[in-house]
Amino acid sequence: xxxxxxxxxxxxxxxxxxxxxxxxxxxxxxxxxxxxxxxxxxxxxxxxxxxxxxxxxxxxxxxxxxxxxxxxxxxxxxxxxxxxxxxxxxxxxxxxxxxxxxxxxxxxxxxxxxxxxxxxxxxxxxxxxxxxxxxxxxxxxxxxxxxxxxxxxxxxxxxxxxxxxxxxxxxxxxxxxxxxxxxxxxxxxxxxxxxxxxxxxxxxxxxxxxxxxxxxxxxxxxxxxxxxxxxxxxxxxxxxxxxxxxxxxxx
Amino acid sequence: xxxxxxxxxxxxxxxxxxxxxxxxxxxxxxxxxxxxxxxxxxxxxxxxxxxxxxxxxxxxxxxxxxxxxxxxxxxxxxxxxxxxxxxxxxxxxxxxxxxxxxxxxxxxxxxxxxxxxxxxxxxxxxxxxxxxxxxxxxxxxxxxxxxxxxxxxxxxxxxxxxxxxxxxxxxxxxxxxxxxxxxxxxxxxxxxxxxxxxxx
Numbered sequence: 001x002x003x004x005x006x007x008x009x010x011x012x013x014x015x016x017x018x019x020x021x022x023x024x025x026x027x028x029x030x031x032x033x034x035x036x037x038x039x040x041x042x043x044x045x046x047x048x049x050x051x052x053x054x055x056x057x058x059x060x061x062x063x064x065x066x067x068x069x070x071x072x073x074x075x076x077x078x079x080x081x082x083x084x085x086x087x088x089x090x091x092x093x094x095x096x097x098x099x100x101x102x103x104x105x106x107x108x109x110x111x112x113x114x115x116x117x118x119x120x121x122x123x124x125x126x127x128x129x130x131x132x133x134x135x136x137x138x139x140x141x142x143x144x145x146x147x148x149x150x151x152x153x154x155x156x157x158x159x160x161x162x163x164x165x166x167x168x169x170x171x172x173x174x175x176x177x178x179x180x181x182x183x184x185x186x187x188x189x190x191x192x193x194x195x196x197x198x199x200x201x202x203x204x205x206x207x208x209x210x211x212x213x214x215x216x217x218x219x220x221x222x223x224x225x226x227x228x229x230x231x232x233x234x235x236x237x238x239x240x241x242x243x244x245x246x247x248x249x250x251x
Numbered sequence: 252x253x254x255x256x257x258x259x260x261x262x263x264x265x266x267x268x269x270x271x272x273x274x275x276x277x278x279x280x281x282x283x284x285x286x287x288x289x290x291x292x293x294x295x296x297x298x299x300x301x302x303x304x305x306x307x308x309x310x311x312x313x314x315x316x317x318x319x320x321x322x323x324x325x326x327x328x329x330x331x332x333x334x335x336x337x338x339x340x341x342x343x344x345x346x347x348x349x350x351x352x353x354x355x356x357x358x359x360x361x362x363x364x365x366x367x368x369x370x371x372x373x374x375x376x377x378x379x380x381x382x383x384x385x386x387x388x389x390x391x392x393x394x395x396x397x398x399x400x401x402x403x404x405x406x407x408x409x410x411x412x413x414x415x416x417x418x419x420x421x422x423x424x425x426x427x428x429x430x431x432x433x434x435x436x437x438x439x440x441x442x443x444x445x446x447x448x449x450x451x
Binding site: 005098168 | 264265268269271272297298299362363364365366367368369370371372390392394395396411412432434435436437440441
């Protein structure tokens with residue numbers, strides 16, 4: 001049976017790991033390659049690197065991090081941030097990423113999803129979504145790190161990206177992100193019930209029970225967290241042991 | 252030397268990275284002679300069946316790969332595993348390499364999330380040298396939307412996803428095919444690649 005995945009995410013700026021709280025107030029800690037190795041030892045099912053570097057030089061350093069990690073960690077590596085073109089996707093995959101995560105650029109240019117899926121295969125195109133609640137069972141999609149509301153209905157967007165050939169969705173709740181009050185169950189459920197590709201839950205994990213809850217109450221096939229793992233509040237092993245006790249299938 | 256066939260498909264560096272890590276000499280190759288002189292051959296690949304077959308045929312490597320796979324250890328990974336069957340039905344009917352009898356078709360099951368993406372448990376069916384060091388409770392990483400249909404005799408291990416999905420196939424001689432990615436399957440995957448390298 002397919003196991004639910006636990007995915008630590010590392011935000012990287014200029015080759016160093018950082019973590020934003022509600023996308024602001026960043027603290028700089030750690031070497032991303034070593035962090036990835038540690039997560040691998042803990043049993044992470046996948047590792048996500050998110051590049052928040054704005055400069056061209058920083059991009060090169062970031063791809064070096066991806067390249068080095070791919071030599072030392074033998075679990076899937078997803079890389080997001082700053083991917084704007086098919087050439088960016090190619091360069092990122094050639095650096096050793098197994099999947100790319102596109103977010104703002106996919107909203108601005110949905111054709112990128114289709115082109116990427118046609119050339120490299122759906123399996124390596126993950127679409128990241130930042131969404132916020134605007135009313136009863138209504139959410140809209142934001143871009144640029146959760147700063148700009150595109151007025152785009154979340155469920156409509158989910159249907160669009162699935163049709164364009166995305167292989168996976170990473171759904172981040174702006175309302176839940178950084179709160180540590182648990183995943184946004186209502187929003188995740190709405191999305192999982194409206195698509196047939198895998199959905200990664202992101203944003204809001206604060207305690208061990210949150211992971212089991214998201215798997216029990218929604219169709220999410222994976223759960224992602226950053227600071228919780230990064231600041232050693234929980235290890236991947238602990239989360240998996242707890243999920244297993246609750247009857248959730250994990251590796 | 253293990254030849255990793257580079258025909259323009261997928262993230263082939265991860266296979267090389269894993270072999271380097273294990274201490275096996277390997278090379279990314281795209282010419283017939285390197286495949287002929289290699290001690291073993293790995294055919295990686297992600298993407299679509301017809302596009303991959305076309306690339307293999309256009310480069311003239313399809314026939315060489317077929318010939319060499321009957322003489323020395325050969326491992327197809329993911330799409331590379333699917334290509335070893337007679338036929339694929341991704342978008343259109345398309346001839347494969349025909350190294351093992353069978354076909355490749357879309358995984359179809361109402362309500363099932365596609366692609367089959369993530370870690371799934373290997374269930375052993377027949378003896379296979381690549382599984383000698385793999386226990387009964389080990390998971391490997393899959394990403395695919397199509398699956399093989401073949402004789403049970405050729406299935407070394409399967410996993411459950413809307414029914415049986417052939418995970419590791421073996422012709423009993425030299426040809427192996429892994430639907431999962433051993434190079435991305437942590438310690439279990441490395442053990443499988445180590446056993447493959449050990450066949451040389």
